[in-house]
Amino acid sequence: MSQFTFEAMDAKGQKLKKEIEAANRDEALSKIRGMGYFPTKVKEKSGKKKNDDGGGEVGMAGDAPKGKRSFVIGGVSSKQLTQFTTQLYTLQDAGLPIVRSIRILEGQLPACTLKNQLMEIAEDVESGSTLAEAFAKHPKTFNHLFVSMVKAGEKGGVLDTILERLATFMEKSLRLKKKVIGAMVYPAVVTTVAVGILFAIMKFVIPSFKKMFDDQGLTLPPLTEILLGFSTFVGEYWWLLIVAIPLGLYAFYKALGMTSSGRLFVDHVKIRTPLFGTIVRKSIISRFCRTLGTLLASGVPILEALSIIKDAIGNQVITRAVEEVHASIREGESISQPLRNSGVFDELVINMIDVGEETGELDRMLMKVADNYDEDVDIAVESLTSVLEPIMIVGLGGSVGFIVIALFMPLIELMDKLGA
Numbered sequence: 502m503s504q505f506t507f508e509a510m511d512a513k514g515q516k517l518k519k520e521i522e523a524a525n526r527d528e529a530l531s532k533i534r535g536m537g538y539f540p541t542k543v544k545e546k547s548g549k550k551k552n553d554d555g556g557g558e559v560g561m562a563g564d565a566p567k568g569k570r571s572f573v574i575g576g577v578s579s580k581q582l583t584q585f586t587t588q589l590y591t592l593q594d595a596g597l598p599i600v601r602s603i604r605i606l607e608g609q610l611p612a613c614t615l616k617n618q619l620m621e622i623a624e625d626v627e628s629g630s631t632l633a634e635a636f637a638k639h640p641k642t643f644n645h646l647f648v649s650m651v652k653a654g655e656k657g658g659v660l661d662t663i664l665e666r667l668a669t670f671m672e673k674s675l676r677l678k679k680k681v682i683g684a685m686v687y688p689a690v691v692t693t694v695a696v697g698i699l700f701a702i703m704k705f706v707i708p709s710f711k712k713m714f715d716d717q718g719l720t721l722p723p724l725t726e727i728l729l730g731f732s733t734f735v736g737e738y739w740w741l742l743i744v745a746i747p748l749g750l751y752a753f754y755k756a757l758g759m760t761s762s763g764r765l766f767v768d769h770v771k772i773r774t775p776l777f778g779t780i781v782r783k784s785i786i787s788r789f790c791r792t793l794g795t796l797l798a799s800g801v802p803i804l805e806a807l808s809i810i811k812d813a814i815g816n817q818v819i820t821r822a823v824e825e826v827h828a829s830i831r832e833g834e835s836i837s838q839p840l841r842n843s844g845v846f847d848e849l850v851i852n853m854i855d856v857g858e859e860t861g862e863l864d865r866m867l868m869k870v871a872d873n874y875d876e877d878v879d880i881a882v883e884s885l886t887s888v889l890e891p892i893m894i895v896g897l898g899g900s901v902g903f904i905v906i907a908l909f910m911p912l913i914e915l916m917d918k919l920g921a
Contacts, residue, residue: 695900
């Protein structure tokens with residue numbers, strides 16, 4: 502085992518110098534990366550420089566040797582892309598060349614889609630392509646918004662600043678997405694469990710009572726007839742309830758999404774649905790404002806920024822409003838009126854955007870709106886959980902109560918008959 506000294510940066514971009522014990526330089530690099538550091542120089546403690554396995558500065562090739570592409574299935578998650586962007590900003594802020602930064606980050610990754618893409622991106626940049634052009638070759642990972650901001654950063658010579666804004670934007674968007682999904686998970690799980698319990702009661706418990714009632718020749722009340730009829734339906738057509746209906750609803754939803762009018766209808770329903778609609782609407786407005794504000798602050802022209810948002814916002818109601826804003830600006834008018842006409846944006850948002858236009862600080866005002874709406878989403882998520890709990894308890898209690906009453910009515914008659 503040899504002793505190596507190394508210089509590296511931590512996740513916050515702070516430089517450090519330490520020692521590590523390893524069999525060779527490759528093992529030392531692996532250990533350093535396993536500690537969460539980005540090595541920039543590794544050498545044996547004796548100070549001897551070597552060409553292959555010895556010390557020396559970690560260059561573009563030495564730091565992360567070009568490897569073969571791995572066969573992988575799947576794409577790049579939002580979390581993985583956000584982490585990559587944050588780390589790339591850290592390395593750029595520390596002054597490392599862009600290819601070297603990409604090689605370092607590619608070397609940190611296990612075999613995955615992003616690792617393969619970073620290999621290609623580094624090779625493209627080394628061949629003379631701009632970073633934005635290299636990213637644009639992988640549209641499924643680096644969308645139009647990402648590429649446009651990087652392009653603006655390269656043109657203005659402020660790539661590190663743009664990457665910081667992009668990383669912040671992605672982190673906040675990911676956090677907001679997690680909160681919205683988290684709000685949906687709890688009621689979905691509780692509802693699924695409750696439906697499963699009721700299904701088991703209908704299929705396995707109620708038929709026993711039905712047999713007993715038939716044997717006794719009782720005249721059943723209407724509530725019991727309804728319960729037994731539904732139990733029979735569940736017993737015979739359970740596959741329809743579990744498979745056919747869910748698949749049919751999913752197919753209908755997908756078919757609606759294949760047409761422009763269908764997508765518009767679905768998106769209208771999403772933002773108008775009681776309880777959930779408020780969260781969806783506020784999160785969409787937050788995303789719109791933060792995306793537009795980030796693009797404008799990065800130097801992207803407003804018409805180009807609106808074109809990017811139109812493809813990235815993911816809601817046809819907002820998309821139509823953005824198209825109207827785009828046309829309005831081309832004709833020399835303001836942003837606020839088309840947003841007001843959409844009926845989605847609150848007056849407070851419209852007035853703040855209006856003030857931002859008048860003062861020339863539209864980007865800053867949009868970011869404030871986004872921050873306010875993120876807080877509103879937090880409150881709405883907490884309120885949703887507190888509201889749904891009693892609704893689900895009452896719903897489940899009502900279902901169980903109906904079953905109990907429907908079964909006990911003929912049981913009381915049976916006990917009276919046996920007592921006589």
